[in-house]
Each structure stands twice: as C-alpha cells, then as structure tokens.
Amino acid sequence: MSGRFRARDQVAIVGYAQSPVTRHADRSLGALTVETARAAIADAGLTPEQVDGFVTATLFPTSGAHAVVDGVSVVSADWLAARLNPNPRYAAGFSGLGQIPGSMALAVNAVAGGAAEHVLVHRALYNPAGSYHDTGAAEFRGGLQWTAPQGFFGPLAMMGMTYTEYVQRYGASREALAEVVVEARKNGARLPWSHWSGRPLSVEQYLAEPMLADPIGRLDCDIPVDGAAAFVLTTAERARDLPHRPVHVSGYATGAPPRRRLPAHWPLDDLMAAGATTAERLWASAGMGLDDIDLVQVYDGFSPLVYLWLEALGRCPVGEAHRYVRDGGIDSDRPGADPVLLSGGSLGNGRMHGVPQLLECYLQVSGRAGDRQRPGVTTALSCHSSPHLGGALVYSAQPGAGV
Amino acid sequence: MTSSGRPLPVPDPLSAPFWEAAARHVLTLSRCSDCGTLTHPPDVVCDACGSTDPRFTATPVDGRGAVRSWTVVRQSFLPGFADLVPFVLVDVQLVDPALAGQPDVRLVGRLLDGVDAPLAAGAAVRVAFEQLSPDLAVPAFELAAS
Numbered sequence: 001m002s003g004r005f006r007a008r009d010q011v012a013i014v015g016y017a018q019s020p021v022t023r024h025a026d027r028s029l030g031a032l033t034v035e036t037a038r039a040a041i042a043d044a045g046l047t048p049e050q051v052d053g054f055v056t057a058t059l060f061p062t063s064g065a066h067a068v069v070d071g072v073s074v075v076s077a078d079w080l081a082a083r084l085n086p087n088p089r090y091a092a093g094f095s096g097l098g099q100i101p102g103s104m105a106l107a108v109n110a111v112a113g114g115a116a117e118h119v120l121v122h123r124a125l126y127n128p129a130g131s132y133h134d135t136g137a138a139e140f141r142g143g144l145q146w147t148a149p150q151g152f153f154g155p156l157a158m159m160g161m162t163y164t165e166y167v168q169r170y171g172a173s174r175e176a177l178a179e180v181v182v183e184a185r186k187n188g189a190r191l192p193w194s195h196w197s198g199r200p201l202s203v204e205q206y207l208a209e210p211m212l213a214d215p216i217g218r219l220d221c222d223i224p225v226d227g228a229a230a231f232v233l234t235t236a237e238r239a240r241d242l243p244h245r246p247v248h249v250s251g252y253a254t255g256a257p258p259r260r261r262l263p264a265h266w267p268l269d270d271l272m273a274a275g276a277t278t279a280e281r282l283w284a285s286a287g288m289g290l291d292d293i294d295l296v297q298v299y300d301g302f303s304p305l306v307y308l309w310l311e312a313l314g315r316c317p318v319g320e321a322h323r324y325v326r327d328g329g330i331d332s333d334r335p336g337a338d339p340v341l342l343s344g345g346s347l348g349n350g351r352m353h354g355v356p357q358l359l360e361c362y363l364q365v366s367g368r369a370g371d372r373q374r375p376g377v378t379t380a381l382s383c384h385s386s387p388h389l390g391g392a393l394v395y396s397a398q399p400g401a402g403v
Numbered sequence: 404m405t406s407s408g409r410p411l412p413v414p415d416p417l418s419a420p421f422w423e424a425a426a427r428h429v430l431t432l433s434r435c436s437d438c439g440t441l442t443h444p445p446d447v448v449c450d451a452c453g454s455t456d457p458r459f460t461a462t463p464v465d466g467r468g469a470v471r472s473w474t475v476v477r478q479s480f481l482p483g484f485a486d487l488v489p490f491v492l493v494d495v496q497l498v499d500p501a502l503a504g505q506p507d508v509r510l511v512g513r514l515l516d517g518v519d520a521p522l523a524a525g526a527a528v529r530v531a532f533e534q535l536s537p538d539l540a541v542p543a544f545e546l547a548a549s
Contacts, residue, residue, distance in 0.1 A: 063480060133480040137410050145412035146444045149541045150512045150533075152492050153481050160474025161494050161511070168472070168524045214475040260450055262511055267471065267494070 003284030009400030015044025053116025057099030098390030100354030188348020251285030275312030275387025354384025466530030
C-alpha cells in the first residue's frame with residue numbers, strides 16, 4: 001500500500017458559486033442554496049439536467065437545542081437534488097467532521113468510479129435566531145451524560161482547554177493570537193461577499209474583547225452566518241470542453257484521533273499525533289510534499305487551529321507556529337510569506353466551515369481570483385476542522401497522466 | 404428540574420454502576436472483565452482488547468489526579484450554571500496506581516476552588532462531588548496539597 005490516490009488529478013472542479021455571507025439571509029437557507037447551486041452549474045457551462053450527482057455534509061454545528069429541518073436549517077443532497085434534478089444517479093452525505101474534505105472525497109470518488117459524471121458539492125450554513133449554542137436541556141443521555149452535567153459543554157470550553165495546553169507548553173502570547181485574527185480579518189475585509197467586508201480589525205480592538213473560555217476570547221471564534229456555496233466536479237477529460245480552467249484534485253486525507261475520548265475533549269497530544277498522520281497520508285495520496293504546494297489555506301474556525309495546522313503540515317516545528325505568525329510568517333502583504341489566511345478564513349468571512357479555504361484554492365489555481373490573483377499558483381492545499389478530526393485536500397492545475 | 408437547576412445524566416445499562424457509586428461519592432472506572440483494563444467512560448467494545456462482551460465492573464479508584472489543562476468558563480450554554488460563572492473546568496489525568504502501565508484515563512470537571520486558585524500544568528487534585536439531587540452526584544475536583 002503506497003497510499004497513492006489512484007484517481008490523482010483525474011477529477012476536476014469546473015465551476016462554483018457562493019452566496020453572500022450574511023448574519024441572516026433575506027430568504028430561507030433552502031432557497032439560497034438552490035439559487036447558489038443553479039449559479040454554480042451555469043458557471044460550469046452545464047444545465048441542471050446534466051448534474052447526476054449531489055454531495056454535501058449537513059452538520060449543523062450547534063450544541064444548542066435548534067431543530068434540524070431539511071431546507072431550513074440544513075440542506076441535504078437529496079433535498080437539493082429533488083429541486084434541481086430529481087432522482088440523480090448518485091446522492092450522498094458525509095457525516096464526519098472535516099465536512100469539506102469529506103464531501104469532496106465522496107464526490108471525487110463518485111466521478112472517478114463512474115457513479116456520476118457531473119457532481120455538485122454544496123455546503124449550506126445556517127445561523128438560527130437567538131443564541132447559537134444555548135440549550136435548556138434538563139437531561140443528557142449517551143456521551144454527553146459524562147460531560148454536560150459537570151459543566152463541560154460546547155466548543156468554546158473544548159478549544160479553551162486545548163489552547164491552554166498549547167500556551168502552557170510553548171508560551172504563546174495573546175498578542176501572537178491577535179495576529180492570526182487580524183490577518184484573517186484583513187483578508188476578509190477585501191472580499192465583497194464576506195460578512196466582514198470592509199471591516200478590518202486592529203490588534204487593540206482584538207485585545208479589548210472579553211474572554212469567553214480562557215484563553216479563547218470572543219474574536220477567536222468565527223461568527224455564525226447564513227451562507228451557501230457550491231462546486232461542480234467532473235472528469236478531467238470532460239473538463240477540457242468546459243469554459244473555465246479546471247482545478248484537479250490530486251489527493252486528500254482525513255484524520256482520526258488515536259484514542260476514544262470524552263465528547264469535545266481534544267487533548268493537544270491527540271491533535272498533533274493524529275495530525276501528523278493526516279499530513280503523511282495527504283502527501284502520499286497527492287504525490288506532493290509541502291514544498292511542492294504554491295498556496296496553503298488553513299482552517300481557522302477557532303484561531304488556535306491556525307497554529308495547529310501550520311505545525312501538523314510541517315510549516316513550522318511543533319510549538320513554533322505562534323512565533324512564526326508573530327514574525328509575519330502568514331502576512332499576505334509581505335513578500336515571501338506564506339499567506340495561509342488569504343481566503344479570510346472563517347474568522348474573516350463568517351462560519352462557512354471549510355468553504356473559504358476550498359474557494360480560495362479554486363480561485364487562485366483556476367486564475368479566477370480577479371484583483372486578488374497571485375502569480376504562479378498551480379498547486380494548492382486546503383484544510384478543514386482540526387488536524388485530528390478534519391482533513392485536507394491538494395489541488396493541481398495539471399491533469400493527471402493519461403488525460 | 405432539580406434543586407440545582409442543572410441538567411442531570413440519564414443512566415443507561417453501561418453507565419448506571421458509575422452513577423450509583425457517584426451518588427455515594429465514590430469514583431469508579433470501568434474494568435473490562437476480559438483484559439482487566441480500566442477505562443472511562445465505558446463503551447460497547449473494550450478499547451484495549453476489543454472484547455465485544457466486556458462485562459465492565461465499576462472499580463473504585465482513589466480519585467487523585469494531575470491537571471493536564473483547564474479553561475475558565477465565562478459564558479455557559481447550559482441551564483443552572485448562570486450563577487456559577489465564571490468557573491474553572493479542569494482536564495485531569497487520574498494517577499491511581501491501578502492505572503500504571505495503561506493508556507491515560509482523563510476526566511473533565513469543575514475545579515471547586517474558584518477562578519483565583521493557582522493552577523499549573525501537573526497541579527495535584529483530588530475528586531470531589533457535587534450533589535445535584537438527593538440521589539445524584541457528579542464528579543468535580545479540588546486542589547490537593549502536593
């Protein structure tokens with residue numbers, strides 16, 4: 001087993017669309033997603049009748065008591081297919097974390113295996129009215145019985161404990177973490193579709209915000225939004241006849257923790273051990289190493305995840321990412337730096353999960369980034385979620401052998 | 404709703420022995436009857452030996468531990484905690500001699516000493532219990548003299 005992805009660069013992204021990213025859309029999430037999907041299909045030079053595969057991940061990442069209603073708070077592949085091209089050859093949903101690498105992998109495999117010719121991958125994120133994570137639950141069953149009655153509940157406390165370990169071990173300062181958020185917001189402010197468009201952040205503004213779960217402050221978390229994005233995938237061969245320069249999927253990897261843990265318990269050692277394995281699998285799958293990648297886009301739903309991805313991917317030694325960031329290592333305006341938050345990320349767009357990272361890779365490799373286009377980007381890498389439960393994808397402008 | 408207003412665990416066949424002991428303020432871990440490994444929480448398959456019939460027994464441990472990490476919760480999303488914020492959650496690795504040589508067992512609970520208590524990685528703690536209702540208590544921790 002070499003770990004090589006046999007369909008390396010055989011499947012390509014050929015079109016996309018994204019809705020505006022707003023706190024609350026002016027129409028239902030289902031309607032927003034149908035419009036976005038139609039736009040993506042048209043962008044790819046196709047019609048809905050030609051789309052015979054639908055893939056998504058429907059996770060609604062709230063710990064609160066919000067209802068999961070298809071078309072309202074989530075949009076499943078079946079729901080969307082029923083409104084665009086009913087009874088497609090292939091419809092699937094990814095159920096783990098790392099929804100973007102997970103659902104993209106399902107779509108790539110479906111195209112490569114011939115289960116469908118044109119697959120639409122979408123992600124729809126919902127911001128409910130009221131508190132995102134609040135619950136009035138009087139009882140907890142299953143895994144949460146071991147944590148919630150004790151007061152351990154929700155992703156803020158989860159990340160607070162993970163990041164305390166990092167701070168204690170490596171001496172990361174609040175000022176260094178500020179640089180992550182300021183960089184994300186700087187890049188997000190330049191995006192017309194972002195919730196934070198035109199609204200960069202200063203270090204002083206960051207430091208003035210309150211702590212929520214020390215050492216995680218309010219601006220270390222992405223803001224919940226309504227938004228939808230869709231990407232169309234087909235074979236590299238078919239892609240040659242479509243309007244836009246195709247972006248091929250070279251490989252992917254997803255992780256798994258080394259140990260069963262309490263719900264939302266993310267010990268730092270678990271993240272880094274599994275993260276190193278995720279990276280090794282990614283390089284083997286894609287046939288590239290970090291030095292072969294022109295553009296790396298890391299996930300930042302919580303700001304410390306930027307450090308953890310930088311270290312898991314090997315951009316810096318373990319424990320050094322906070323210094324790398326403080327020294328301007330990720331500054332998109334500094335020549336020679338590694339602009340890992342060029343997409344604005346979740347902190348600079350809103351809670352779009354791994355969409356900004358995937359979108360930036362697609363735009364830059366396809367040459368469609370407009371004023372923000374960077375020269376010479378022919379390979380790219382996007383991450384989502386954590387290094388131990390999420391995953392990553394590698395892209396290439398070049399089609400695979402035999403195409 | 405309980406007097407504390409806090410949510411309660413609902414025991415199931417795997418967890419009931421733990422909660423019965425906790426009600427008596429005794430911390431237990433689950434010992435696999437096939438391989439003897441202690442774990443928390445119990446699962447349908449033993450993580451250590453793969454037994455699909457682990458017949459876990461609730462085994463008392465002494466409740467001493469070392470703090471691996473912590474956070475200060477300033478905004479709780481749960482009912483019954485509004486009057487308790489800010490509070491400290493600690494990630495504790497139990498250090499009972501019975502756990503020597505096996506994978507780490509970690510519990511997360513409130514540190515009852517308050518947010519101003521001095522904390523450092525490796526700080527010694529011992530289990531304490533918060534009585535949520537007359538017949539139900541949940542584990543928490545207190546700093547122990549080192």
